[in-house]
Amino acid sequence: MLNLIPPKWRRALEILRWRGPGHFFLLALREVLRPVMYWYAWNIYLTDLQQPLTAPYAKRKFDVRIFNGDQDRETARTQLGCLGEPLPANFDARINRGDALAIIYSGTEPVASGWMTFTSGMEMAYGLTWILQPNEGTQYGSFVLPKWRGQGVFSLLNVALNTYAREHGVLRSVGSISVLNSQSLSMAKRLGKKKLMTVILLRIRGLGWTFRKAIGSSLDTRFASPGVHLPRAERVQLRLGQKS
Numbered sequence: 166m167l168n169l170i171p172p173k174w175r176r177a178l179e180i181l182r183w184r185g186p187g188h189f190f191l192l193a194l195r196e197v198l199r200p201v202m203y204w205y206a207w208n209i210y211l212t213d214l215q216q217p218l219t220a221p222y223a224k225r226k227f228d229v230r231i232f233n234g235d236q237d238r239e240t241a242r243t244q245l246g247c248l249g250e251p252l253p254a255n256f257d258a259r260i261n262r263g264d265a266l267a268i269i270y271s272g273t274e275p276v277a278s279g280w281m282t283f284t285s286g287m288e289m290a291y292g293l294t295w296i297l298q299p300n301e302g303t304q305y306g307s308f309v310l311p312k313w314r315g316q317g318v319f320s321l322l323n324v325a326l327n328t329y330a331r332e333h334g335v336l337r338s339v340g341s342i343s344v345l346n347s348q349s350l351s352m353a354k355r356l357g358k359k360k361l362m363t364v365i366l367l368r369i370r371g372l373g374w375t376f377r378k379a380i381g382s383s384l385d386t387r388f389a390s391p392g393v394h395l396p397r398a399e400r401v402q403l404r405l406g407q408k409s
């Protein structure tokens with residue numbers, strides 16, 4: 166029955182159910198206004214990898230595999246393909262710059278994926294890019310297959326990438342979660358993440374004008390804007406992918 170519903174509608178129903186009518190309304194309004202203006206608001210979180218990590222809360226046993234580097238490129242491509250989602254357009258660029266890919270398995274079935282980059286310059290939106298200090302990483306692109314949601318898999322993804330990063334000399338990880346994504350915010354809350362700031366981006370399309378603002382800390386401590394000099398962090402050299 167659920168398979169007869171187009172994916173867009175399924176997603177809308179999921180948002181309505183798990184994020185509530187208030188968030189649903191704001192997300193719908195944003196889509197309606199898209200031709201004129203668009204906006205993002207993210208909470209930025211910090212995890213100190215020198216401190217013990219809070220344990221993940223997955224409701225059953227899953228396995229994690231981390232892929233990194235040229236030697237893992239083709240396996241990572243195949244495994245991501247098995248998730249049934251389109252491969253990211255910049256998949257090769259991600260591997261080339263040394264990003265780590267975590268895939269979560271139930272038995273042999275891939276159920277979720279997520280990335281971590283260790284290099285400054287990854288774009289959030291409208292030219293706003295991450296500044297990472299040496300020995301920092303940022304997680305992005307987390308995705309859990311719909312039928313596996315609500316089982317704490319996201320916490321496993323987060324802890325697996327942070328553990329991997331720590332084992333390879335990374336001291337802090339930072340991450341962004343949309344303030345309207347209460348499904349993701351739940352993980353940050355349950356794992357006790359420290360909120361650094363909230364970043365707001367507003368784009369007026371016709372005028373090509375973008376408003377950028379951070380609340381809680383200065384925007385330029387973590388992000389570079391178009392035309393502003395971007396300090397390049399040294400790339401962390403990571404070792405081969407392995408099961409953890």
Ligand SMILES: CC(C)(COP(=O)(O)OP(=O)(O)OC[C@H]1O[C@@H](n2cnc3c(N)ncnc32)[C@H](O)[C@@H]1OP(=O)(O)O)[C@@H](O)C(=O)NCCC(=O)NCCS
Nearest residue numbers: 183307308309313314315316317318319342348349351352
């Ligand atoms: C956001 C996402 C990664 C969370 O993954 P997850 O493994 O389902 O996370 P959890 O199991 O911790 O559940 C998180 C919340 O989802 C909601 N949830 C519970 N069961 C659910 C289900 N069957 N389906 C969808 N959402 C559900 C609940 O609000 C839950 O919070 P709670 O445990 O405090 O009640 C996943 O929903 C997803 O892939 N969404 C699409 C991609 C996305 O938004 N990525 C952004 C990552 S920042």
